[in-house]
Each structure stands twice: as C-alpha cells, then as structure tokens.
Amino acid sequence: MLFAVFLPVLLAIFIPFFSKWKEKIHTGYFVLLAPLAVFIYFIPHVGNDFSPVSQSYDWIPSLNIGLDFYLDGLSLLFVLLISGIGTLVTFYSIFYLHTSERLDQFYVYLLLFMTAMFGVVLSDNVFVLYSFWELTSISSFLLIGYWNYKEGSRYGALKSMLITVFGGLSMLGGFILLSIITETTSIQAMISQADVILSSEYFGLILTLVLLGAFTKSAQFPFHIWLPDAMEAPTPVSAYLHSATMVKAGIFLVARFTPIFSGSDWFFVFVSGIGILTLVWGSYMAVRQTDLKGILAFSTISQLGMIMSMLGFGTSAAIYAAVFHILNHATFKGSLFMIAGIVDHETGTRDIRRLGGLVTLMPISATLAFFGTFSMAGLPLPFLNGFYSKEMFFDATLELNESSIAFANVLAQAIPYLAVFGSIFTFVYSMYLVFGTFMGKQKLDQLKIKPHEAPIGMLISPIILVLGVVLIGLFPNLVNSSFLAHTAEAIYGQSMEAKHVQFWHGWELPLYMSLIVVSVGAILAFTRKYWNGIYSFIPGKLSFNKVYDFLVDQSEKASAKITNVYMTGSLRLYMALILVAILVCSFGVLWITDGFAFENPKVDEITIQEVLIALTMAAAAICTVFTRNKIAAILILGVVGYGLALLFVVYRAPDLALTQLVVETITVALFLLCFYHLPNLRERTEKASQKLVNIIISVAFGTLMTVVAISAHSTKLFAKISDYFVETSYKLGGGHNIVNVILVDMRGIDTLFEIVVLAIAALAIYGLIKLRNKKEAE
C-alpha cells in the first residue's frame, strides 16, 4: 500500500521530463498510469470474503507517527473512487487541456493530490492522516490557482486554502487531544477505546474540533462558501477534487470516527443538523446560479449535506444509504461536471442564460446530461441510481432514534420535512440545469464560437460514468454484499447484513415523499420565473461570502490599525510601554510572593562623608533633568561619575576608582566632542500629562530597583563564594591584588571578551566615521 500511496508522487518527479515531449504526446497519458495502476491494485479486494488489511512502516516512531495503512471497507470504497474517477478525469483532461498550457505543473499538482487523497483514506495514524489532509488543501490551492493570472482564481485559491486549513488546524487540535487521552495515535486503537473518549471531559471539545475539520473540507454550511469559488479551477479539477473526492474527505472523516462519536447524542445534533441545513441551503441556492459550474457546486454542497446528515442519523439503514449515495453521487456528479466542461469548451461560455437548445448540436452530451440530472433529481425510473439512494434517504429520515437531548428530538421531527424541501429544490435545479442548457430556444448569436459535439475522447469518461449510473440503477444489488456492505460495516462499527435494494417496495411513505418531490418540483421548475424574486428576500443581501471577505479584509486592516497604535516608531513610547510592563509584573510578583524584606539587614554605619557624596551625586543627577545648557549637562553628568569614583575609594575599591576616573574623563571628553556641533538642549516641551507619566514611570522604576535591592540585601541566605578568592588569590593565582587575579585569571574569559567588546566598538566607530567620508567623497 505504501507504494500505491506514493506512486503518483514518484511519477510526478518525472513529469517535467515527460512534458518536454508534450507536443508529440500529451503528458496526461503518462499520468494516467498512476490512478489506473492503483485502481487495478485495489480492485481484487472487492469480494464477499473481504477482511481489513493493515500495513505499517516506521516514520517517526519516537512521536508515534508511523505510516500505518489500514484498508477496510470504508477506505476501499474511497480508494476505488479516487483512483477510478482519477483515471477518468485524467483521460478527460487530455482532451480538455491544450498542450500549450503548462501541463507539467498541472499534472504535478494533480498527482500530488492523488497521493494526498490516498494517504487520507488509508492512514490509520491520526497525524499522518492530518499531514495528507493538509497536502490535499495545498494541492487544491495550487490547482484552483492554476490560471493564477485571473483575479478570481487567486481569490478562490486563497479562500479554499484558508477555510480548509482552518478546519485542518482545528482537526489537528482534536487529534492531539484524542491521542493524549487514549495514549495512541492509531484510529483503530482509538475506536476500541471509544468509551474512554466518550467519558472524557474534553469530549465536547474533541467532537467540535474534529467536526470543524470535516465540515470545512466537505463544504458544510456555513463553510460552503469556498466551494463555488473553487470552480475557477480547470473543469477536470472541479469534477475530481471539488465533487467526487476531496470534498468527500470530510465525509470520510466523519464516517471514520462514527464508531467513536455516534455514542454521543450531540453527534446526531451536529452532524445531521448541519448536514440537513446544508442540503436545504445548497439546493435552494443552486437554483439561483447562472454559471453551470456554479449550479453544480451548490448541488455538490447540498448532496454532501445529505450524505453528512445520513451519517449523523447513525442507524444502519441511514449509513447504508449514505454509502450507497457516496458511490452514486460520484457517478452522476462526475459526469455532469464533465458535460459542463464540454459545454464550456465547445460554446465558450458556462452562463446558462446564454445557452439553450444545444440538444440538436450536441446530442450525445445532451443525452448524458439527461441521465445525470434525472438521476440527481431522483426521478423514479428503474435505471437511475439516484432514485434508490434518495428513497433510502427518505426511509432513513423516518426511522430516527429517540435521543436524550430535547433539541435532538425536535430536529428528528423536522428532518423528514426538511429532506423533502431540499429534494424539491434539487429537482428544480436539476431540471433547470438540463433544460436550460439543452432545450428551449438556441441563442447562438450570444456565443463567440459555433458549438458542435465534443471529440469522442472527451466523451468517453462521462459515458463510462453514465454507464455506471444506469448499471447501478438496473442492478442496484450488484456490489452490495461484495463491496458496500463492508463499507457500511466499517462505519457502523458492527457487522450488518447486506441490504437488498429494490425499486418497488410498495405504497409507503418514502414513495409518497418522492412523488411530492417530483410533482411540486415540476411545478416549481416550470414556474421558476414567477417566484425567482424570492431570492432578493432570502438571502437577499446577506451572504456568508461577505462575512469571509470582511474577515480577510479586516484581518489586514484591523491588524494594521491595531499595530499602528503602538508601533509608532517612537522610542519614548516603546520605552514607556516596556517599563510599565516591567513595573506592573515585578511589583505584582513582589506583592504576591510577599517578597519585600527589611529584616535587620547587616548594614554598614552611616558616615557624614558618604552621605555628602551621595547627596551631591543625587543632586547632580536631578540637575541633568533641568539644565538647558548642553555643556553644563555633560559636566554635571561628570560630577555623578566622579562622585561614583569617590564612593569606590571610600568603599575600598581602589582599582575601580582608578578605572572609573579614567573612563569618566574620556567619556566626558567624547560627549563634548560629539555634541559640540549639535544643537543645544531645548526646553522640554512635552505636555503636562506626558510629563506626569514620565515622572511616575521613572520614580516607580527607581523605587522598584531600590526596594528589590533592599530586600535582596536583607535576605542574604548563603555564604559568598568570594572567600575562596581571598584564600587562593596568592596561593594559586600568584597575585596580591585579589581583584586583579580574579580579572585576569579566575574570570579571565570575562576580561578577554570585555576587550573584544571594546575592540568591536572601536571598529564600529571607525566604520561609522570612515564610511561616511568615503560616501561624501563619491
């Protein structure tokens, strides 16, 4: 399985070489090999005696991240869908994309996507699953942005990326929680600990986080907004990623975790509630679209909502129906996207208002479209697979379990009605789509090119898919026990009988529901012009797109606003903010920990001489604030420095005193040198309030330092290490001046690097002065 998963990426490495010959042989033919091989590799697994297979390869064992692949009925269904549709789409793309396009890039992205998708559905390790999950987002981003010279492509690419990565990150959060609670990273092992997860205090959070991942990926309300914009991608991509495979990854995720989550009643509320809402909203909105692919996008949204809601029901009938519909949807929606692409390709537009009557010009496409849309609409005809799954859906809505949550019961009551409502609109847009395009008056004058039937190569893929529609319609039990039952079992978590699906099962409620859908739908479809105005009320001007646009737009504008408030470039402000932060936290901590101490510190006696020096220094320091003469200010600063030198003398530090004297003298000289040519000190012109703030901050900070110093001095807890220096200075260091011995020997490294600092300073100063002269000379 490892090889199967990575085969597309391996092939992708060679694509740049193949694309060199693209004029002679379309690169797509090479690409075709990958999905086809995978399809052939996995198809033998279909059979009555299927049992799950797992394979493990080490990746990062120390983090419990391994390439653990697990093939059960669920992953098998998805792998076959991905590789099967992948083969057809690649084949279709050979005729869709002209060799003048940058084929190499297109196919590299596509292959990347295939690997990502195989990885998602086959991984048993949550973190590996997440990795592949993000890879699908990235490759989808690149494919949507394939024609990135178009503004819409860039917009759509970013939108899909942000929304799906948002979901991905949230899912990652959920996975980390899960892995910590269960102490495993394997999904199967987690399933066996479902009770541990359900009883965890974090269960609600986990459920929300993981479902957010699934809902964003599967374009569930209100995250559906990225999918219509993703239609900017080339049509093969839309057919593949944004209808048949990637958007179903969310469905897959929910299905994968159903054995764990379905133990909670909230699972039903979230998944079915959101699902049914998406179904209704998607189908309602689809009728409003004018772009063929737009209709199909909203249709996809609504169909995904339907599958999602069935997973939420959690009954065996519903799960079976969901699985059945995943397969059916892939067949008819895939074919419809390809037809839309053909129409676009052959007429130059996808605007349904400019299309019509194409049936005479494109008879084969039209026929295929009729099969696809009628199946989607759920017309009760025995050769359309869509009808069966819709009927099973209705059936499932009527058999919901009792729940302990009151709201869940209300929801359960409402679901059948909502299901019918959504299906009516599904019927309407299906009819609108096919009749608007292929029937009615021809409007050839509005088209740039004269339409004609597509080349046969382009038609092969949709034909195969439509054959699937019909075949499943005629023999609905064809793959039941050998295939779908395994899938349903994997989701349901316990063994279940293969359902016998039949066309006629008596005059029962689901059939009445279907009849209502068809009759009301037909009336609405026919009278669409008359009630179209409703869209100006609902949704009217409300749109989730606007929310997204607002958020993205504001993320920059608000960020700029917030940041510009404090990032003003003003040193004063920066310093003030930093000081306030230090003050607040330090005083806070001092207070909380009761750190202030003033307990009979061992103090030296106070002498007049020292007090005088101290007073002079303090006075001088304060004078620096008031003086307006620069020379005076510098000299006063010198007073402080020399005062310090005096203190060093008093406090038995002769070396320090000497150094301080020398350094202070040089510094004063430097000060004078540098500021001689600069303007004199001006009046301090700040506002009174600013002045007050400055005073408060500086006094508070001085106080903080003093308080900490006194407290530190009062709590001398340990003997100093210096006694050792006194003892060994001569014995080991060979010097009488202990400070000198410390400097050059015991802490010689300090001194060495102190000199280095000085040397660098000298070089930097030299550069500062010299480099300017050179520049001025130039």
Next chain:
Amino acid sequence: MISNLAVLPIVIPLIAGVLAILFHKKLKIVRVYSQVLTLINTGVVTYILFYVHQNGSVVLQAGDWMAPFGIVLVADMLSMTLVLTTNIVALACIFYAPKSLSIKQEEFYFYTFYFLLITGVSGAFITGDLFNLFVFFEVLLMASYGLIVLGGEKVQLRESMKYVLINLFSSMLFVTTIAFLYSVVGTVNMAQIAERVGEAEQTGILTTIGILFFFVFGTKAALFPLYYWLPKPYIAPNPVISALFGALLTKVGIYSLLRVFSLIFVYERDVTHELFIWIAALTLIFGSIGALSTNNIKLVVAYNIIPAVGFMLLGIGVYNSTGFSGTVYYLVHDMIIKAALFLLVGAITYLVGTSDLRKMRGLIHHYPLLGWMFFISAFVLAGIPPFSGFIGKLVLLQGAIEADRIVIAIIGLGSSLLILLSVLRIFIRGFWGEKDESIIPDRKAARGFILPVAFLLFFSVLLGVGAEWFYPSIESIGDYLMNPENYIESILKE
C-alpha cells in the same frame, strides 16, 4: 584535555574574526577565508555534538579554577545543538553575503563582526556562568551594533539608535539583576545558583529577581510587551545581516529563558510560569496580527519572529518534558527558517528593487525557483507537515495539552492560520498574477541567492521528514531540562 573541546566553538570564530581584520580590504581572500573557517568551525561543532551525544556533557573549568569559583563552560546537548544550528545558519549567510553586500560594507569589517557575532552567540549558549553570560550578550550585541550600522544609511542610523538604546537599557537591567541575585545567593555560577535557590525554596525576593531576569531575556527574545524595538531595526540593514539577527539574536534570549527557568527559578511556577503562559498567548496573538499589518515583505518576516517566540515561551511555560522538547525543536527549526526567509525576501527585494508588496506581481514567471522556495518556506513557517515547523508545533501543543492548557493550544493553532495567511499573501500577490513585462529578470543574481536558501530549506525539510533522526535526542534534552540536578551535578561534581 578533552574538556577543552567546550571552548573551541568560541575560540575558533574569535580568532577568525580577529585575523580577518588583517586582510579586510582583500575581499577575494577574506571571503574564501571566512567561508572556509565557518566550514571548519561547523565541522568542529558537529564533532563536539557527537562527542557529547556519546559521552555526556563536556564541562570546562576555565583556567582550571574549579567550579563554582571560576567560569565554567558547559557543552551539553542543548547548548551544542544550538551552536550547531547557529553554524548552519552562519554557513548559509556567509555564502550569501558577497552577493548581497556592497564592497564597502565588506571592507568595513563585515567579516570580523560576523565572526564575533557567532562568538558571542556560541558563548552565550555554552557558558555556565551568569555574569559571563552577560559578557557574551555584550559581545554579540556589540557585534550586532557594528553590523546594524554597517553602511551608514539614513534609515540604518535612525533605527539603530532605537535598537542600541533599548538593548543598552536591558543590559544594564541585566547586570543589576545579577547583583541582586548575588546578594541573595552569593554566587554567579548557574549550577550553584540553581542549587542554592532550591535550598532556599525560592523565597519571594528570589521570585521577583526571577521576574526581572524574565524581562531582561524577554526583551532580547522580543516577547509581548517588549518587542517593539524589533521589527524595524531588523530590516534596516542588509538582508544577510537581517538573517543573522532574525535567526540568532532573539533565540539567545529564548535560550536564556529556557535555561534559567528550567534550571534556577522553578519553585514558584504558579507565579512565574503561569505568567509565561499568558505572555506567550499575547505574544502569539499580537505577533501574528503584526505580521498581517504590513505590505512590506521584509517587515512581514520580521514580525513573524514574534509569534515564533511566543510558541517557544509556551513550551517553557507549560513546564513539562514534552514542552521543553517542543521548545528546543522549535528553536532549531525557527533559527533555520527565519534565516531562510530573510535571505529570500532579501533576494526578492534585491531583484525587484522594492520591498513593497503592492508593487509586485507575477514574479513566478521570472523567478520560478525563488517562488517555489518561498512557497515551501511559507508552509515550513506555518507548521504544515511534513516540514520542521510541524514537528515543533506538534510537540509544543502536545506539551500544552498534557499540562491541561487547552486555551493556549487553541490560540497557537489559530495563530498558525494567521501566520500562513501573512506569508501566503506574499506568494499570491507577489508571485502569482500576470507577468510583469517591465521586469528584466536578473537570473544570474537570482541563482547566487538560491543556493544558500536551498541549503537552509534542506534542513527544514530534513527536520520534518527525517524527524526520527533528531527527535529522540531532542526528547532527551527535554528530560534533561526537567531534571536540573543532572546539570548541577555535572558541574559541581566534587
């Protein structure tokens, strides 16, 4: 004898830097010389790392003055891992430098400053003495002052004033705080401080001193609300200098926080580490907001330093072995990717002539490789698998959740999205779009920039895909940090 190994990563660049003065005008020689010496140093450091990995920490008591009285240099797994990463970044920068710097800049001691910066950074990682740490801070800061003013442009001079002043203030706070601590515990040797703080059960005043240290290092590390000084000065000098700064300087601050708050001040975690968590959260939020606030691509990268620091502080704050491992992994990852990104946007700015995103479009048509490298960097930065950022982030988040810090974990996830948006929009607006025909591509220059960046990205990918080769060692560093007695014993064994 073998203990002398610990001093090599400091001494080699020191000597190299001093010797570089001798032929600072002979550019051809000094370039090759610097490249060769950086390579040699990297080799030596790699050897030491392996040695330490096999045989445990190497402790050098400088001048044979026994600890805690003399200065000790401690080459343990943590410090050597970071020194090696420093050298990897340095390698990329030194090969990039000749293409990016002007001849004047090179002549005016770039190479000396560069080597001494490496000296200071390595020294800060290796030293086991608090005051010596201050000295190494000053070495690296002084070298950075030399670098930031190199060239003497108006902008540089303006921004470097702010940079120098704020750093000078925090240095002064640093020495003062060392003095306070010395008063209480009577020593400046970190191992002994740790031992004594433990014995004293970290009384209130010690915690306050700890908080002051937090602010000293936090200012260097650019944490909220101390990072104001960072973004603008970092983009003022040449890109190669920005890369060195962005990759190394704030990381020394984070390293110091990691060391001090895993070793010394660990007894009042309800106060200190609790505070860190909240500061980490705010740093993440405001940093990523900052990254979104500008259209200057250099500034976007500079702002992105901040949320990364927030992530690392998060790992320190949660105080468990997973959190520490995550911080160290993220540290290594971040040093590499920040350097790569600064070099990348530097290259873009050089080639396009502006760093204003609004004036760019369709660059991928002219510079495809650069574009794709930027694309990958964006995902490395945002922590998308399978790159290094993912592993670091994953471990950090695991640490946070193990410690029941759900809220901060969610903030971390959310900020990843903002980070991704902040860099991806550069890709979308700058690289995608119609070809800008007015640009005459300078492919030759572009090629020169690509190799160093590719070298760094190689490590980003390796640290992600090949995480198994690194993570077990980093995990053991996490355990090591959780048990400070190992560190203390290795130094004060007698």
Next chain:
Amino acid sequence: MEIIMSILAGVLFTTGIYNLLQKQMLRIIIGTALISHGAHLFILTMGELKTGAPPILEENIKNYTDPLPQALILTSIVISFGVTSLLLVLAYRASKENGTDNMEKLRGNEND
C-alpha cells in the same frame, strides 16, 4: 549605609529613566549613562560595603571587602564605556544624517 546607597542608586535610575524618556538624543544618552552608574552602584552595594580592607592581600589582615563584585563592576564599566562611545558617535552621525536630534522625529514609516 547600604540602604542609603540603594536609594542613591534608585535615584540614579529614576533620573536616568526620566532622561531616557525625553526626545533629545543628548538627554537620552545622559540617561543611559546615569543608569549604568546606578547599576554599578547596585553591584557594589550588593556585595556589602566596607566589610574589610581593600582586597589587596596583606599580612595580618584577615577581613577583606568582597572582591568579586569589584571585578564584575570593572568588567561592566569597560563594557559600558564601549557602548556609550559607540552610542555617542552613532547619535552624532544619526542626527547629522537625518538633520535632527529629536528622536520623536525619527520614527520612519512602513516602507523605508
């Protein structure tokens, strides 16, 4: 006396920071100089004052003043000197180049 010295150092910090919060470069740099004086005084004070003779070994003297803080201060003085010198030249160059010594006018904008 340690208390008075702590207060004095506190005053040096206070005035230093007050100057640091001003606009004019000269004042700001004077502020940093005051702060470093304050810092050095703190180090000295924290090592306890006059607990013995100057730390130069002589016979018959047993008690010496703590030599370590003195060594640390010495290192720190030299380093501050280096930084201050650089800062001075930098301030001179920055104000010449930008035509003002008012830091509030040296804010810059997004793209330069």
